[in-house]
Amino acid sequence: MSGAGTNWAGNLRYGAARVHRPETLAELQELVAGADRVKVLGSRHCFNDIADTTGDLVVLDALRAEVDVERGEDGGLAWVPGGMRYSELVVGLAEHGYALANLASLPHITVVGATATGTHGSGGRNGTLSSSVAGLEIVRSDGELVTLTPDDSDFAGAVVHLGALGVVTRIGLRFQPTFDVRTTVYLGLTWDRLLADFDAVSDAAYSVSVFTDWHRITQVWVKSRTDEHAASPEDFFGARAATAPTHMLEGAPVESLTEQLGAPGAWHERLPHFRTGFTPSRGEELQSEYFVPRRHGRAAVGALRSLADRIAPLLQAGELRTVAADDLWLSPAQGTDVLALHFTWLPDEPAVRALLPEIEAALAPYGGRPHWGKLFTTSAGDLERLYPRLPEFRELVRRLDPRGAFRNDYLDRTVAAFG
Numbered sequence: 324m325s326g327a328g329t330n331w332a333g334n335l336r337y338g339a340a341r342v343h344r345p346e347t348l349a350e351l352q353e354l355v356a357g358a359d360r361v362k363v364l365g366s367r368h369c370f371n372d373i374a375d376t377t378g379d380l381v382v383l384d385a386l387r388a389e390v391d392v393e394r395g396e397d398g399g400l401a402w403v404p405g406g407m408r409y410s411e412l413v414v415g416l417a418e419h420g421y422a423l424a425n426l427a428s429l430p431h432i433t434v435v436g437a438t439a440t441g442t443h444g445s446g447g448r449n450g451t452l453s454s455s456v457a458g459l460e461i462v463r464s465d466g467e468l469v470t471l472t473p474d475d476s477d478f479a480g481a482v483v484h485l486g487a488l489g490v491v492t493r494i495g496l497r498f499q500p501t502f503d504v505r506t507t508v509y510l511g512l513t514w515d516r517l518l519a520d521f522d523a524v525s526d527a528a529y530s531v532s533v534f535t536d537w538h539r540i541t542q543v544w545v546k547s548r549t550d551e552h553a554a555s556p557e558d559f560f561g562a563r564a565a566t567a568p569t570h571m572l573e574g575a576p577v578e579s580l581t582e583q584l585g586a587p588g589a590w591h592e593r594l595p596h597f598r599t600g601f602t603p604s605r606g607e608e609l610q611s612e613y614f615v616p617r618r619h620g621r622a623a624v625g626a627l628r629s630l631a632d633r634i635a636p637l638l639q640a641g642e643l644r645t646v647a648a649d650d651l652w653l654s655p656a657q658g659t660d661v662l663a664l665h666f667t668w669l670p671d672e673p674a675v676r677a678l679l680p681e682i683e684a685a686l687a688p689y690g691g692r693p694h695w696g697k698l699f700t701t702s703a704g705d706l707e708r709l710y711p712r713l714p715e716f717r718e719l720v721r722r723l724d725p726r727g728a729f730r731n732d733y734l735d736r737t738v739a740a741f742g
């Protein structure tokens with residue numbers, strides 16, 4: 324049995340023969356160059372085998388380094404160590420008066436692990452977290468350290484890299500001046516009202532999350548910047564403001580949530596749903612997510628509503644979020660604004676896996692791209708249709724890692740770079 328343990332959800336035991344914690348860059352380079360098969364482990368929050376290997380697993384938490392900041396006119400670039408979590412980064416940025424454009428529902432994840440899979444938050448004007456990346460330092464499988472910047476032709480292909488290109492030792496993130504946010508949860512939004520005012524609801528604030536069990540809309544989380552015009556605090560498209568903190572998962576402890584009830588707070592204490600230091604979400608769960616071009620959002624919602632009786636028995640909560648387009652090859656928002664359709668499942672993997680093909684078939688007419696870090700059953704052929712730049716990414720993998728050291732079963736199923 325491997326000593327590498329399991330992923331966060333506990334549905335995967337990593338199969339690595341050895342786990343390493345290099346303390347210097349030179350030690351890491353030697354390790355990578357000498358390894359037959361090697362992967363980096365971030366914070367283990369993916370629900371599939373994307374980070375798994377049969378060879379050497381590298382954890383970067385002993386490779387300590389400072390965050391280096393390059394200040395610009397109205398923000399700048401932060402160079403972040405390859406093993407750092409958002410929770411460790413955001414406090415220091417905020418203390419210096421800076422902010423990232425957006426965060427995911429949890430700050431517990433590593434910056435590199437999150438941006439490697441196209442992780443996102445919400446907000447029609449906000450891109451994926453990957454779209455804030457403006458530099459990568461990578462140890463390739465030959466042990467060489469290379470730096471990629473947006474001026475390099477490979478850059479747009481290398482940001483959402485699925486762990487396939489090498490070990491990212493530092494990542495550059497764009498930041499901006501700090502801002503404050505208030506979160507209000509609304510109850511009682513109807514499907515009719517959402518579908519009639521879809522764009523107005525989605526764009527009503529900096530970040531909007533619509534929660535559903537697919538029979539009805541259960542909650543809407545509205546996160547407004549205090550320096551921007553806010554939705555009416557009492558009435559939100561006919562929904563009423565909650566008067567007590569509200570969890571999206573029935574019966575889960577509200578202590579784990581960031582503050583609600585319209586209380587203003589710094590960006591990093593409001594944009595995630597879950598607080599550092601607490602178990603995010605439920606803990607006992609699986610997740611899947613699909614992205615459709617925003618113009619197909621209403622039709623895709625209709626297709627999933629027609630499967631509500633199939634989905635609801637396995638579901639803890641569904642969440643709808645919008646994400647702005649980017650040009651990163653494997654980003655779920657590559658080339659188009661998207662609606663993200665998220666599922667927090669009960670921890671019954673066989674039943675979830677049996678249902679996913681039905682969901683994927685229902686979303687196929689709308690081009691439903693799966694989240695790289697969650698459970699999906701989409702075939703390699705379909706992935707290539709959904710992610711049109713995947714063939715170019717395959718070539719990039721072959722160029723940067725010609726000996727296939729970062730290859731694993733996940734990449735063989737999805738990217739299929741090596742025959």
Ligand SMILES: Cc1cc2nc3c(=O)[nH]c(=O)nc-3n(C[C@H](O)[C@H](O)[C@H](O)COP(=O)(O)OP(=O)(O)OC[C@H]3O[C@@H](n4cnc5c(N)ncnc54)[C@H](O)[C@@H]3O)c2cc1C
Binds near residue numbers: 406489
């Ligand atoms: C409770 C919960 C809530 C979530 N909420 C959201 C959400 O709001 N939005 C969303 O989009 N996703 C969400 N996710 C999914 C999560 O953001 C992704 O799965 C993310 O990729 C996890 O990051 P990680 O650091 O745990 O990466 P890991 O799972 O550890 O690794 C992911 C990949 O990155 C690679 N990698 C990691 N570090 C490096 C490095 N330094 N160099 C090279 N490769 C590296 C790994 O090899 C692997 O291929 C959630 C997950 C959980 C468990």
